[in-house]
Amino acid sequence: MKHPVDIHVGKRVRHRRWMVGMTQQQLAEQVGIKFQQIQKYETGMNRVSASRLWDMASALSVPVSFFFEGLEDHTDEITSDTIPGDILADKEALELVRSYYAIPENQRRRLFELARVLSDVA
Numbered sequence: 044m045k046h047p048v049d050i051h052v053g054k055r056v057r058h059r060r061w062m063v064g065m066t067q068q069q070l071a072e073q074v075g076i077k078f079q080q081i082q083k084y085e086t087g088m089n090r091v092s093a094s095r096l097w098d099m100a101s102a103l104s105v106p107v108s109f110f111f112e113g114l115e116d117h118t119d120e121i122t123s124d125t126i127p128g129d130i131l132a133d134k135e136a137l138e139l140v141r142s143y144y145a146i147p148e149n150q151r152r153r154l155f156e157l158a159r160v161l162s163d164v165a
Contacts, residue, residue: 048114050087052096055110057085059103062141073102 060070060081067085071078074095083089084099091099091110100107146154 045087046090049090051114052091052110053085053087055112056081056091056099056103058137059105059109060085061137063103064141065103070099070102074098 060067067078067081071081075098076095080089084091084095096107096110100109103109143151143154
């Protein structure tokens with residue numbers, strides 16, 4: 044049976060990997076395992092050891108604590124399908140954020156201001 048913490052950590056691994064544009068194969072190669080193991084971690088099927096989590100954090104350029112962020116807010120609500128209120132569970136939102144950070148910084152600031160104006164009007 045999957046443990047809610049393993050599911051949460053796996054989702055955070057998947058979201059971060061996706062945000063940096065890395066495949067499961069690329070992450071697996073960087074941490075010295077097979078991509079199938081990454082799949083099992085991301086679904087929460089297998090528990091990630093501390094040393095492996097350290098390696099993945101390094102490969103994904105985040106602190107280890109990144110994988111646990113938001114867990115305390117949703118401990119009773121975590122299911123195997125989604126984390127309620129987690130905007131990163133929405134693939135469209137992830138694509139939007141990823142595209143946003145691909146825009147040059149000066150244009151990104153202008154886009155951000157436009158979005159703020161539009162959201163105030165709506």
